[in-house]
Amino acid sequence: MNNFKKPDSSLWQGRKSNGDLYIHEKVICVDAIKKESAKTFAILSYACDEGVKRNQGRVGAVTGPEAIKKQLAKMPNHLKNNTQFLDVGTVFCVDDNMEQAQQTLAKTITTLLKNNTFPIVLGGGHDIAYGHYNGIFNAIEKDKTIGIINFDAHFDLRANTNGYNSGTPFYQIAEDCKTNNTTFNYLCLGIRDDANDASLFTTANKLGVTVIKNEDFNLHQSKKIQEQISTFINSVDVVYTTIDLDGFSSAYAAGVSAASPMGFSPDIALQCLQTIIKSGKLISLDIAEMNPTYDIDNQTAKLAASIVHTVIHSA
Template sequence: MNDLHTKPNPALWSGRSSAGQEYLHEKVRLAGPEEETGLQIDSKSFVLLGYACDEGVRRNGGRVGAAEGPDAIRRELGKMANHLPARVRLIDMGNVSCIQGDLEKSQEALSGLVRMTVEQGGIPLLLGGGHDISFAHYGGLRSALPRSRSLGIINFDAHFDLRTNHKGNHSGSPFYQIATECQKDDLAFRYLCLGIRREANPPELFRRADELGVGYLELHEFSMHRINDVSKTLGNFLNAIDKVYVTVDMDGFSSAFSPGVSAASPVGFTPEIAMTCLRQIISSGKLLGMDVAETNPKYDRDHQTAKLAAGIVHRVMHEISLL
């Protein structure tokens, strides 16, 4: 696995200096692959893992460039203020990359690192990379849980990502793949997607979502104007599961907020509704792992998308540390 897993780059973590770790670049600890077995991870640890891979995006016909997303997010995250308690650890464990287009091997490597993190008590916060990150992330979380414990998925996204993988895995197929694995293992497939754009998903995907029992809110339903209904939908979903995996696809946001993605659109949801929902999810105490996907610096504007992705990670860490 070590040929795929590269150690973190200290040059990515820079910013203002302070006398008391007032910025995250001063708080973070860097841990390379050679330290995996001896790394001290516990329930007070947030573990950053990058998925430097956009092979799935290429296979899905999207704009490549998301492989550079993890490092772009780190550059912005390091500049942000640190309000984490001293007892809380922030650990950067580097990137899993994709070599010679072997997407499946990269997913396997990432899944193993996620499982190790969870088994040691840490909270994995993954930085993508294509949305095929979800198949790997979910697999690692699921394998770390007892079979008796249910694991739900909440996806903030314009797309269902329920396309078939009959011609190979890709960024549009992760949740179809998860559904297939759940069926094989006789486990319930619990999936809620928030922000679906009807014009971005053909009828086939709506039919598949209904067949698989997927819950979803379309974009016109997913706004602060309807926050009471959104909160009720979220609450009902969370009440029915033991743990939850959350993934935020940056292309779900309007390109006014998130232009640097593989499939940008001026029509999308706002950071406000996403942050409000994340707060509710975190308050449930059920969050097991979270990622941000599809940040593509090649098409970003003033690092806006990377800053938003970093801001989401920042908010999640700080909200959890208040529990």
């Protein structure tokens, strides 16, 4: 099944300059992934919201990656000349086969990491996380521990008794950790009581998940939050960060599959992201649940693009 397509250079448009002043002038669309010697970031799209559909959510995130790239393209480029920024293409879902899309995503992530490239994956539903994690797991040494840091309103720890979807990825990862005799290291930032039922809190407790709830996830609690994040990072070898845009308040992110005004703000999220980056352990990142159907004046897409912009200029 062919569920991968080459990057679309027409998405990278913006103001023109004579010196690569904008991201669209810096990005290189590549047909094949190869070993990189210079510092390299790669945008990989996951155009799939089958998991959202199965989870009875609002579909539309399948076009999320394109919306983010269009906004990122217009932003200024401050990268060093020898830093490469690539678009390596899109994994998409064929005939509702989310599992196949996740497998292709995993293989592509593994290839990128083994070729000295930092993946930034744009989604797409949060089922992106299962494929992404497996790609990292297959790329690193087997004695290395992976820490997952999830910015999200939801645990996404639903049991897969009714099949896999956008609400099951971290439960699936936890089950795989049992099978592989590895540790499930999971930190959730921004979890809300009104977005998770009691059974999910019970599951999180049984699995030893570290939780910073939404009411404590703000700049007033910044020092304590940074200490908790640093403690978590120090307990693992590498860090995979996943950002579900529905964790943000709908004041900043209306264009998501499950919007709420009760979410967190960009300032605390970006501050935490800097702490993660400065640790030197972050090896891969994704942004999930961008849904252009419900966006207002492209604000959610711009938020996601700004997060990517921060990462490539800080990592």
